[in-house]
Amino acid sequence: GILRDVVTLGTPKWAASLSLNRALAQYKDLSPEVFVGTSPDLPTGSEVTPFFQPIKSGFPPLQPLGHRDPVLTPPRSTGTIPAQVSRDAFDLDAGPFNLGFPPQRDGYGPRKYNINPETFGSAQKEITVDILAFRDFQKNSLVNILVYQDSSIPGLVIENGALIFKETGAGSDYVGLIAPASVTASQIYTLPPADGSSGDSLITDGSGVLTWATIAAGSSGGWTDDGLNVRLSTVTDSVGIGIASPDGKLHVMAASAGAVSANGNSVITLENDLHVWLTLLSTSVGRVVFGDVADNDIGQIIYNHVDDSLGFVTNTTLALRIASSQEVGIGTGTIAPDSLLHVMQSSAGAVSAAADAVLTLETGSNVWLSFLSPTNSGIAFGDVADNDVGQIYYLHSDNTMHFVSGAAESVVLKGTKVGIGIDSPDSTLHLWEGSAGAVSALGNTPLTIENNAGAAIQFLTPNTNQAGLVFGDPDNNNRAQYIFDHSIDSHVWVLGSTKMRLSGTDLELAVDLDISDQSIYNIREETSDPTLASFLDGEIAI
Incomplete structure (x- = not known):
């Protein structure tokens, strides 16, 4: 039969059991000489006095089970069957005692065996039992009370301070619980009220309350959870997700990228056979921050979801900004680029780039565009x-x-x-x-x-203006001229105060002479007709 749950600080109760009637029948059929007195009936009510056990020998004074005050101290002589059993009879310090249940022919009745909190012989290893436990409130210890056999329940043995559960069937292997010798204070552990999920671990809150938690365990050292942080128990280990042999401290692989290994300086490796993405999700600003001992955010990659701009910070200053218009600004401060690429060393003032500009170079003084190459x-x-x-x-x-x-x-x-x-x-x-x-x-x-043919210089002007050549020197930047005057269609040569004009088809040549009393001019006519020479108003016209 299965007897469970003697409640604390109250009247012990029988728990519901499908085999209770069977256990009752087996109990009543036991041979009377096994017991000190007459075999009684098992209690059948839901609330009864503690279930009595026949006592063979060696029990201390009897008291009601689960109660502090003495109620009955029956003699231990032959013919006495105690109605109540002393809790001291099951105290771990009380020494060996017997529960006088002889074995039954069909193998499922209560059996006679010895319980010794200190040592057990090999005979107990064959017992298939369930256990009823109650709290000894006086001594603040947990005491094993009642043991019955049931074929559906693995065997239990208490041996050298260990609670051992034998495997079902004919095997001799077991699992167990043990309290180490180094225990410094008594502790009661409260088990979870329900089963956890597959792969869960049992963790404590530090006060003895156990709960299920989904915490992965490594094959060597595993994980450590101190309530605030979860970390590898062995700090030299690496973590591989999707890969058995990680390249760095953390290697996440969706699919193999081929015969390639991570750089030796890599701490985190992301691997896939096609595209690899690292995603940062936020409502305002997402950052990748680079730091050193002097400044923990000296470099940054910033995406601002407010204006949809991407910025790059060097030496704590925004150095490059890509606006939502895909325009790129390079320079100091928060750059608002005027063109597709705007490179600003410093502000040139209240001036903007031309509307069609693709590249803008700006500075507060001189601006240069430099090309460096050997050829x-x-x-x-x-x-x-x-x-x-x-x-x-x-x-x-x-x-x-x-x-x-x-x-x-x-x-x-x-x-x-x-x-x-x-x-x-x-x-x-x-x-x-x-x-x-x-x-x-x-x-x-x-x-x-x-030219490989004729060569010429052509002057084109309106027909009312002049075109020509001017000759000068340090003394006079207009020493001589050759002019074509379109207003009179004449060629004019000027040398100081002397002018020559060639106009029309008459080929008239005018020479202006400065004639004084002291001047003698020899004029020779170059024509065959002397009548063409005349002297008029101080000017000789030929």
């Missing part, structure tokens, strides 16, 4: 027809700056010389339309015009 460096301009139809590039081999337009060399700067249409200009400005052959410009020629 060529430049800027290419392209379209759908030609991706470098226009170019500006610097050739370091001969230190020339080239400007390409329409995929053809247009302007070359070489030192102080400029070539238009030619790579190696002969003069300060060399205008080249085609090669004139094996000929070079004079050394003191600032301007060279070269």
